[in-house]
Amino acid sequence: MQNSANDYRLEMTGISKSFGVVSVLKNVNLKVKSGEIHALLGENGAGKSTLIKILSGVHQKDGGQVLLNGQEINPKNTHDGQVLGISVVYQELSLVNDLSVAENIYLHKLGASKFWMNWKEITKNAQDLIDSLGFEIDASAIVRDLSIVQKQVVEIAKALSEDTKVLVLDEPTTVFDPKDTQKLLDNLFKLKEKGISIIYISHHLEEIFKIADTITVLRDGVDTGSMPASATHTDDVIRLMIGRELKDLYPARTATIGETPIFEVQNLSAKDNLVHDISFSVKPGEVLGIAGLGGSGRTEMAKLIFGLYKKKSGTILLNGEEIKTSSPVEAVAHKIGFVSEDRKEEGVFLPLSIKKNISVTNFDFISNKFGFLKLEKEQDNVSELISKLNIKTPSSEVTVKNLSGGNQQKVALAKWLSIDSKVIIIDEPTRGVDVGAKIEIYNLINEVASKGVAVIVISSDMPEIMGIADRIQVMHTGSIYGELAKEQFSEENILRYAIGKPLK
Structure with a gap:
């Protein structure tokens, strides 16, 4: 009609x-x-x-x-x-x-x-x-x-x-x-x-x-x-x-997961008690999913590990040795990357170019011994990452604020890939990203893990976290309530742990 x-x-x-x-x-x-x-x-x-x-x-x-x-x-x-x-x-x-x-x-x-x-x-x-x-x-x-x-x-x-x-x-x-x-x-x-x-x-x-x-x-x-x-x-x-069929949204996991954890957190608590008694480990090549309801402490835990919040107690280990991450500078020095859920405020520098956003974490690599930038080396590094992540832009000099949300998210990821991270924490990896860009980011997470990086993914999207993670830990009221192996993945099981109830 x-x-x-x-x-x-x-x-x-x-x-x-x-x-x-x-x-x-x-x-x-x-x-x-x-x-x-x-x-x-x-x-x-x-x-x-x-x-x-x-x-x-x-x-x-x-x-x-x-x-x-x-x-x-x-x-x-x-x-x-x-x-x-x-x-x-x-x-x-x-x-x-x-x-x-x-x-x-x-x-x-x-x-x-x-x-x-x-x-x-x-x-x-x-x-x-x-x-x-x-x-x-x-x-x-x-x-x-x-x-x-x-x-x-x-x-x-x-x-x-x-x-x-x-x-x-x-x-x-x-x-x-x-x-x-x-x-x-x-x-x-x-x-x-x-x-x-x-x-x-x-x-x-x-x-x-x-x-x-x-x-x-x-x-x-x-x-x-x-x-x-x-x-x-x-x-x-x-x-x-x-304009095309999209057969498999979540790529098959191809990474070989190591035997020994590369990254461990033991009894970690924040000074303001936002999170408490957090313990987990991640192996090389593994994607660990962190699920939970809003207010459960997922983001706060990530920021505590990255040095954005003050630690009250607990230990962080990298390759079996205790490390200090009392500030983001220390975390970056230990090759720990953090992609924030708040892309605009914390993920990228919107007024700066793609090149400057990607290079900001890795001046040591692109500088000579006197601290001067090697412009050709910088451009090669940036161009390689733009190509690898399929960032849609006519130039690396384009300001990030002029990119689409999906491409901004790729820039946020690129700056941590630039430092050859050992551990990457990604909070809401596809927030505001279209379905075509999502699969590119999932493939990228898969590729990063296949290089032996420990990847921690925090997501509110239950199908997403089940589709990309090897294990899922579920937070409730500031601590980890339970863990799910791959064969236990289901929305019902995630939600039961998220509200503080044991599995049936």
């Missing part, structure tokens, strides 16, 4: 956009009904973010038309978009770290009063909004002190604090565990019932088929059409996204 124009709250038709000589969007169409969850899918670099930034007023379109409730709109900036009722929660967080949760949520209203702000009322309204989402966050807390999951919730609450007609969520669950993901999805159904139009961008296709009414796929700046979610399936969507 053909829908009439009046059925749609939002109509973007014939949208085109170029940056210089690069054509990013070519005659793209996106139509979203009131009270509909519309999935917008595509690989990193397909044009999704550009399309949404045109909708919200960040970018101006070169051609096409945007209608909201049948009226043409041309927002010139994000304020215009917000006034029109268009709220966007981007994958990269945009909170003010030094302000409170409440101040961030109602930032758009600060200064609106001619007299004074009723901080008690603002904080109460913010707390009520967060409570309605089902998350436990203190509205008076300073954002800097929140976890990345909590910050994502604050971003969502901020978007909902306005008179939202169209809500855009760009990879909202990439740092959520299954429990928090379900909370968010339940909230989206409530918003849908209120008539809010939701555009949902995600690389987690299992989520898409749980919630989406309609799916639109972009590939290379062109929309490949829209379809009811009920009329398609995962394989069809992947084929539309990447």
Whole structure:
């Protein structure tokens, strides 16, 4: 049955956009009904973010038309978009770290009063909004002190604090565990019932088929059409996204695992008690998975090992000898690498070039004895890693902020491969990464392990961690609750350990 124009709250038709000589969007169409969850899918670099930034007023379109409730709109900036009722929660967080949760949520209203702000009322309204989402966050807390999951919730609450007609969520669950993901999805159904139009961008296709009414796929700046979610399936969507079949998402493990552990942690505890009594070992060539719910201490454990948190007690051994990692400098000196879950804040230097990001960990290798850089050696090293990781860029001089999320993640990995790491800890390896780039990263993890490196992977994505790990250790309330051998892998077993219950 053909829908009439009046059925749609939002109509973007014939949208085109170029940056210089690069054509990013070519005659793209996106139509979203009131009270509909519309999935917008595509690989990193397909044009999704550009399309949404045109909708919200960040970018101006070169051609096409945007209608909201049948009226043409041309927002010139994000304020215009917000006034029109268009709220966007981007994958990269945009909170003010030094302000409170409440101040961030109602930032758009600060200064609106001619007299004074009723901080008690603002904080109460913010707390009520967060409570309605089902998350436990203190509205008076300073954002800097929140976890990345909590910050994502604050971003969502901020978007909902306005008179939202169209809500855009760009990879909202990439740092959520299954429990928090379900909370968010339940909230989206409530918003849908209120008539809010939701555009949902995600690389987690299992989520898409749980919630989406309609799916639109972009590939290379062109929309490949829209379809009811009920009329398609995962394989069809992947084929539309990447233009080919994707047979095996998780590569077969090819590494030979050594007999003796290369890396050991014994009774490790943090001074602030975020994690306590952590003990595990990793052998050369092994991929050890770390699972657990949000707040279980996975990231805190990684940062403690890397010297970002202060140690209270415990021992770290490399090749059987105790080492000190009281700072990241010491950890790097022992050839320990750490890829953070927070790519924007801790993973890469966004304003710097790809070359400088990759070289920053390995100046000794690319310098002479007087400390001067060997530019040719640096370029050879960088070019080799760009090629090996298939980083899509015209030049190593491109700034990292101009890369897609998947390519930024590859740069974050490349800088640790540059130092020939003995141990690499990777926190959420494919956060915000499309399905095509995921398999490249999985292959890279496999290749790194095959060279005898001990790889520790932390992930909230249970299929992912089961697909790439040799063993899985599950954390609960700051310590390791249990371990699963390959033959024990299942989502049920991971979740049982994650909530502190023994296996059946």
